[in-house]
Every structure is written in structure tokens, then in C-alpha cells.
Amino acid sequence: MWLNDFYHSLNPIAFMLGPFQVRWYGIAYLLGFVCAGLVIARVSRRWRLDLTTDDVLSVMIDVAVGVIVGARIFYVVFYGAGYYLEHPLEAFALNQGGMSFHGGLTGALVGGAIACRRWKLSTLTVADLAVIGAPVGLFFGRCANFVNGELWGKETMLPWGVMFPTGGAVYRHPSQLYEALLEGAVLFCVLFALSRRRPPRPQGTFIGTFLVLYGVFRFLVEFVRLPDAQLGYLLGTNWLTMGQVLSLPLVVAGVVVLVLARRCDRSQVGHLEPAGDGPTA
Template sequence: MLVYPNIDPILLSLGPLHIRWYGLAYLAGVLLPFLVFKRDYRQRLNMSLDDIFNYISYLIIGIIIGGRIGYVLFYDFIEFLHAPYLIIAIWKGGMSYHGGAIGSIVSTILFAKRYHLNKLMLLDLLAIGSTIGIFLGRIANFINGELFGRVTTSPLGMVFPMGGPLPRHPSQLYESFAEGLLLFLILWVVRKYWAPRPGILGSLYLILYGSFRFILEFFREPDAHLGFIIHVFSLGQLLCIVEIFIGLYLCWLLRPKPT
């Protein structure tokens, strides 16, 4: 059994201001992709620095709104029906990856339309850049001791402060590796050596992320208030199935047309 490191979720305190690893991961997850792919944004899409900063603003708004609406609708809908105002209660916590993904896609399409940019190329960069945010976000989940895995006898198990006395899978680290690092490397290799047409990289992201997340959900503890939705499948897995089929459909739409 491994020992949980029990890192303080608060990185730095400046009087009443607390800087948390989770918030830092969110910020870095949005900004780092633009540093890594700065050349692509500047040269391939001909975006100025002002355009990039404006796009970052679009993304942040899209992620927050989409993530919050997604959480309320997917994971807390009954409570929302009783108290609709909860949809804006960001301070209560609760963000959905799938909702945030939808929000970032919508905001990217709106931005591309307004600034007359190739939306498929922009979505491809969003896809590969998102893996950086996922990698950092899952590490932050691990530091917070949240979203832990199921009880296990595996030597990889560890006891989480909020997970009871039994060892559990560090599923946050599994997801950080597979959905973050591994997916980034796959998309990077495909982009570098295959150079697919615009839109394929984003579609491939949907397929692979959905597949990795679907598998790793078997190691992750389901949400306590939801449990399993259908037999042994969680809500996250059902959403991933939808995501995979959307990715496959987009690949079919973007297939080479016969001449």
C-alpha cells in the first residue's frame, strides 16, 4: 500500500487571500497551452496577442458557465428543480468536465466566427491543449483528496483523508496520466507525423478521452448521491459513450470525399 502524501490544498496564504493548488491548476491549464502552441496561434491562425487574450477570455467564460450548467443538469438536477438559483451558485462548488468541454467548444466556435478564423483548426488546438489542463486538474484533485478511487487490495492503493479507513485506487493519478499525459503524446504524434485535415485531431480527442475515461471510471468511486446509473455504469461513463459516438460521427463527416 502506498502512503497518501497529504499535501496542503492551500499553496500560499496572503492574509485573507488563499492561493490553492486547484485554482492554480485551472489557471495554468488555460494559459500553458497558449505558451506551448504560441507559434501555431500566431502563424497558422494569424492571431495577434490581443486576439489570443480575447480568446482566453472566451474560454474562461465558456468553461465556467458550461462546467457549472453541466454539473447542475447532469449531477444535481433534482436539487436544481427545487432551487433553480443554484445554477449560479459557483461558490458552492461543483463543475462538470463534460459541461466545461461543451462550454469551451461553443465559446471557441463563437470566437472563430466573430474573428473570421478557421474553427476546425482552432478546435484542434483546443483539443490538444485541453490535455494539459486535464493533467494538471487531476493532480490538483489528488492534492485535494477528492474524486478518489474505489476500495482496493492493490499495492497501488492508499488511504485518503476523506475516503474512510480502507485503501483506495488513486484514480486521479490514473486519469492524469491517461487522459492528460498519454492523450497529449498521442495527439502530438498524430499531429506531427500524420498532419490530419482540420477537425480530425479534435474528433480523435473526443474518441480517445471518452475511451480512457470510460475505462478508468471502473476504478473511480461513483458520486455518492448518484451511485451507478445503469448496472455497473456511472453517469460519467454514459456521458463518455455519447462523447465517443460524437467523435466517431465527426470523423465520418470529415472523411475524404470521393472525387
């Protein structure tokens, strides 16, 4: 039996708690943040940084808020195609789906920077730590996209094609799993391997590498992933998606960060100064 005899019939609802539905997508977010926090804590110990569990938890909370807010804002602005101008209140309806990774990344950077400023932490070091754990969250998130039967790819005759309920009676690229592999597993392995070098690589090395590799991987996967229906292709009938447009600046920014990191060659540090009981007014 060919693998592409598989018809997607997975249930996006993991279980029920009374009248409440607990979805795999929500579980993926939770697992992603927890696992990223564990990775950050482990790497910070290996780098011998003066970061406590409270430091990591404080940063993760601000990053989590930034991810959710940023992901929703970017989706509304770049993928809404004017819909939310006519229905502004639905911009707050997170239960209806619609999140952008690029917005989540921007929100995470802003939230993390705010946390670092508040707790007097090195922003670049925390960013480097965070992106080592981030691919774990991406992996869970893309797997959840597959469970939801969303963001599928173009038609394919390859033996691992999947027939999705909303994708018509054709087999399609499971582009969600491609992204889980590249943006999740491969990116994590690369960054985690780099983190094992002693002394740690200069500040900015990991955030720069993350931006470059994620941008490249996402740009490539977009060739077999169908664009959002409300936007379609931005050039012609089969060229340039919004995901590719938003990924190109990430690659450029990553290259710039890597060049600056190499030139400055600053060591990873924990606190910018000894931490007290918390921020003072």
C-alpha cells in the same frame, strides 16, 4: 515499505493572501489555460497559420468563460440530483466545488465558436488547435483533484493504493492520477505527435481524435472510480455511472468527425478572410 502505506494528507490550500485562500485547484485552472495558450501558439506557428497573439488570447478568454459556465451548468443539471432545485442560489456558489468536464468541453466549444465568428477565424482549425493544448489543463486539473482528496476510486490491494481522509480506513485507487496520466499526458502526447506532421492533417482530425480518446479513457477509468454519492450507479449495484453515460456520445461524435474530416480533407486555415481592426457592427 509498500507504496500503499501512503496516507493522503495534502493541503488543498496553496497559500494565503491576507484573508483570501489560494487553492491548488484555482492554480491548476490558471496553469491549464496559460499552458494551453502556449501550445496553441506554438502549433499554429508550425502550421504557418495567420493567427496573431491577440487572436489566441481572444479565443482563450471566450473558451475560459465557456469552460467555467458550461462545467457548472452540467454539474448542476446532471450531478445535482435535484439538490439545486431546492437551493437554486447555490448553483452560483462556485467556491463550493462541483464542475463537470463534459460541460466544460461543451462550454469551451460554444465559447470558442463565438470567438471564431467574432474574429473571423476558422472554427475547425481553432478547435483542432485547442484540443492539442487541452490535455495539459486536464493534467493539472486531475492532479488538483488528487490534492483536494476528491473523486477517489474503489478499494484496492494494489501497492499504489492511497488512503484518503474522507474515504474510510481503506486503500483506494488514486483514480485522479489515472485520469491525469490518460486524459492528460497520454492524450497530449498523441495529439502533439500528430500535429508535427507536415502538411497538417485535415481539419477536424484533432477534435475527432480528442473526443474518441477522452471518451474511451474516461469510460474505462470509471470502472475503478466511485460514482458521485448523490447519484450512485445508474444500472444495478455496480454498473454504469453518469460519467460513462456522458462519455459515450463523445466517442460517437468523435468517430463521426473523423470520418467527415477524412472525406472532406480540408486544409487547416487561420482567418476566413483578412482580419481588420476587429468586428464591425
